[in-house]
Amino acid sequence: MSVNLKELSKKLNLSISTVSRALRDSSEISEATKKRVKKKARELNYHANPFASNLRNQKSKTIAVIIPAIANTFFSLATNGAESFAQEKGYHVLIYQTHEELAREISISKHLQNGRVDGIMISLTKETFDTSHIKELMDKGIPVVFFDRVAENLQVPKITTDDFESAFKGTEHLIKSGCKRISFIGISEVLAINNNRLAGCLAAMQKHKIKIDKSILITCDEDRIKNKQKIKKLLNSTNRPDAVFACVEEIAISSYEICEELKLNIPKDLKIMSYSNLNTSAILKSALTSITQPAYEMGREAASELFKIMYKKDYVSVGSTIVLKSSLIVRNSTK
Amino acid sequence: MSVNLKELSKKLNLSISTVSRALRDSSEISEATKKRVKKKARELNYHANPFASNLRNQKSKTIAVIIPAIANTFFSLATNGAESFAQEKGYHVLIYQTHEELAREISISKHLQNGRVDGIMISLTKETFDTSHIKELMDKGIPVVFFDRVAENLQVPKITTDDFESAFKGTEHLIKSGCKRISFIGISEVLAINNNRLAGCLAAMQKHKIKIDKSILITCDEDRIKNKQKIKKLLNSTNRPDAVFACVEEIAISSYEICEELKLNIPKDLKIMSYSNLNTSAILKSALTSITQPAYEMGREAASELFKIMYKKDYVSVGSTIVLKSSLIVRNSTK
DNA sequence: CTGTTAGCGCTTTCAG
DNA sequence: CTGAAAGCGCTAACAG
Numbered sequence: 001m002s003v004n005l006k007e008l009s010k011k012l013n014l015s016i017s018t019v020s021r022a023l024r025d026s027s028e029i030s031e032a033t034k035k036r037v038k039k040k041a042r043e044l045n046y047h048a049n050p051f052a053s054n055l056r057n058q059k060s061k062t063i064a065v066i067i068p069a070i071a072n073t074f075f076s077l078a079t080n081g082a083e084s085f086a087q088e089k090g091y092h093v094l095i096y097q098t099h100e101e102l103a104r105e106i107s108i109s110k111h112l113q114n115g116r117v118d119g120i121m122i123s124l125t126k127e128t129f130d131t132s133h134i135k136e137l138m139d140k141g142i143p144v145v146f147f148d149r150v151a152e153n154l155q156v157p158k159i160t161t162d163d164f165e166s167a168f169k170g171t172e173h174l175i176k177s178g179c180k181r182i183s184f185i186g187i188s189e190v191l192a193i194n195n196n197r198l199a200g201c202l203a204a205m206q207k208h209k210i211k212i213d214k215s216i217l218i219t220c221d222e223d224r225i226k227n228k229q230k231i232k233k234l235l236n237s238t239n240r241p242d243a244v245f246a247c248v249e250e251i252a253i254s255s256y257e258i259c260e261e262l263k264l265n266i267p268k269d270l271k272i273m274s275y276s277n278l279n280t281s282a283i284l285k286s287a288l289t290s291i292t293q294p295a296y297e298m299g300r301e302a303a304s305e306l307f308k309i310m311y312k313k314d315y316v317s318v319g320s321t322i323v324l325k326s327s328l329i330v331r332n333s334t335k
Numbered sequence: 336m337s338v339n340l341k342e343l344s345k346k347l348n349l350s351i352s353t354v355s356r357a358l359r360d361s362s363e364i365s366e367a368t369k370k371r372v373k374k375k376a377r378e379l380n381y382h383a384n385p386f387a388s389n390l391r392n393q394k395s396k397t398i399a400v401i402i403p404a405i406a407n408t409f410f411s412l413a414t415n416g417a418e419s420f421a422q423e424k425g426y427h428v429l430i431y432q433t434h435e436e437l438a439r440e441i442s443i444s445k446h447l448q449n450g451r452v453d454g455i456m457i458s459l460t461k462e463t464f465d466t467s468h469i470k471e472l473m474d475k476g477i478p479v480v481f482f483d484r485v486a487e488n489l490q491v492p493k494i495t496t497d498d499f500e501s502a503f504k505g506t507e508h509l510i511k512s513g514c515k516r517i518s519f520i521g522i523s524e525v526l527a528i529n530n531n532r533l534a535g536c537l538a539a540m541q542k543h544k545i546k547i548d549k550s551i552l553i554t555c556d557e558d559r560i561k562n563k564q565k566i567k568k569l570l571n572s573t574n575r576p577d578a579v580f581a582c583v584e585e586i587a588i589s590s591y592e593i594c595e596e597l598k599l600n601i602p603k604d605l606k607i608m609s610y611s612n613l614n615t616s617a618i619l620k621s622a623l624t625s626i627t628q629p630a631y632e633m634g635r636e637a638a639s640e641l642f643k644i645m646y647k648k649d650y651v652s653v654g655s656t657i658v659l660k661s662s663l664i665v666r667n668s669t670k
Numbered sequence: 671c672t673g674t675t676a677g678c679g680c681t682t683t684c685a686g
Numbered sequence: 687c688t689g690a691a692a693g694c695g696c697t698a699a700c701a702g
Contacts, residue, residue: 051386076405087432092451094397094429095414115385
């Protein structure tokens with residue numbers, strides 16, 4: 001169907017190897033032939049078969065991005081950054097969603113052991129307590145980089161934001177706005193981001209001598225319906241918190257929706273502070289106060305780190321961590 | 336590095352071809368050997384090299400999704416649908432962003448002529464007036480499907496929503512809420528979605544005898560800054576419209592932000608109606624009224640159509656169009 | 671500077 | 687039911 005090197009070389013009365021070299025600007029080919037070859041290639045609309053090259057070179061010029069969900073502001077921004085970086089480098093990006101299921105994360109990891117990609121960027125699921133599937137990839141020599149949802153026990157570059165610090169500041173902001181009973185709603189008991197954010201939140205409360213009530217530090221799970229019920233129970237109780245610190249956007253939105261149902265006035269009855277990137281639009285700003293992660297930059301940074309280790313011949317990954325700064329965006333009406 | 340068929344067959348004292356067949360459940364292999372082979376393969380953690388298979392089979396089990404931007408509610412939802420469908424079928428998804436630039440769309444198309452993917456799903460850029468690059472792909476025998484931003488002159492399956500009808504209904508809603516001076520803010524003069532939405536909007540105005548002022552039917556372009564200025568000028572003028580019909584979410588958000596700057600009260604001073612999928616969150620609902628497209632379903636539907644034509648041996652694509660229904664979500668405070 | 675040749679790892683006739 | 691061998695299209699070592 002498509003024209004290949006053999007045909008092309010025949011038309012040019014040159015050997016296959018000469019043509020191959022000419023097309024890849026090898027220094028051992030004269031300028032004259034290079035020009036002639038390239039012209040003909042364009043004429044015949046020649047495009048190298050990537051599988052043949054990949055097979056020969058043992059590399060694919062492709063990276064994988066594994067994320068819980070693409071339809072999520074943070075992850076789609078990060079994917080944007082990663083894809084943009086990769087495109088600049090002439091690389092292709094395969095995308096895989098785990099839908100927050102460890103089983104899928106494992107299955108995808110297994111699939112990628114075959115060398116289909118030269119490197120992997122991953123943000124773990126809520127459920128990922130064990131990372132031996134990632135370890136296996138590394139053992140096969142496939143470069144891996146974590147971003148945002150990292151596993152701390154693996155020797156892999158990690159790109160995160162300053163979760164503890166930002167949560168600390170965010171909570172201080174709530175306290176300064178007069179909140180005395182702050183609830184933390186998390187997404188996982190195994191994810192570092194969750195635990196760091198919780199720790200930052202608690203530290204701020206401790207510093208300002210706010211009583212910590214463990215019964216209003218809750219964790220959601222996979223079940224959306226149950227989560228809503230949990231949050232509803234929390235917000236509908238007689239000694240309801242006066243603020244919610246939502247670990248992620250998704251939870252902030254659920255909380256917001258429940259406030260509407262319960263006719264609670266935000267921010268009078270309840271303040272919502274959340275990690276969220278929706279506030280790139282003015283719209284969310286008017287509804288809650290948020291901690292925004294530099295998501296696009298994280299994607300680019302992660303890709304950039306990945307390329308660094310991909311380019312190394314004998315790749316020995318180190319567990320360095322790059323921490324980017326989040327920023328606190330204060331709700332309009334609170335300022 | 337990785338174990339291959341040769342090694343595996345050596346360990347089993349079988350020929351390469353027998354092992355290959357056993358692994359792919361060929362009927363000409365005895366159950367006993369199949370079992371033995373598969374067990375060993377698992378033991379040795381064997382994974383077929385995809386490039387070798389691809390080269391041999393001339394197919395990649397990979398599709399490409401080409402979109403203007405991934406960090407966009409509609410496109411990320413659609414990508415979610417496409418990726419989910421592909422994952423179910425055991426296919427991989429390559430993602431490419433055009434960033435609304437025709438030049439990139441062309442460059443990506445050229446890259447994909449080499450057979451890296453078995454099929455392509457694409458949503459065009461704002462600038463795409465000419466689609467010969469897509470035609471070239473089709474001529475190379477690569478199945479293509481359009482979704483949302485389609486080119487009407489090509490014989491390709493197209494998945495769209497009922498743009499005219501929904502815009503008509505959305506505009507009627509504005510009119511019934513008392514609007515008398517409605518502005519349409521578009522994104523392109525070549526995209527069918529833009530023109531169909533505009534047509535629907537105008538038709539509703541005509542039906543209800545609302546005066547159409549061409550000076551407030553405007554089109555944005557690539558320049559974000561200029562766009563904001565245009566919209567600001569529109570909303571700051573003495574005979575400002577009492578409603579804006581935003582062709583896409585992006586424009587609705589800009590309009591919203593400008594209202595804040597100008598201290599315009601939404602929806603009292605200005606109503607905003609928009610195509611938007613942000614309203615999956617309660618948050619946007621409280622700010623504007625929107626027409627929501629079934630984005631996830633569109634992604635799945637487009638993937639599904641793509642697979643249909645990919646599976647056909649001698650693929651002759653027809654220009655069938657599948658139209659999905661959008662829904663009008665009315666702003667809370669207006670109900 | 672150009673050509674010949676040997677694979678990359680897999681699938682698939684064709685023989686047995 | 688199993689094995690030998692050719693070849694997918696490209697690259698790179700080796701020769702000239």
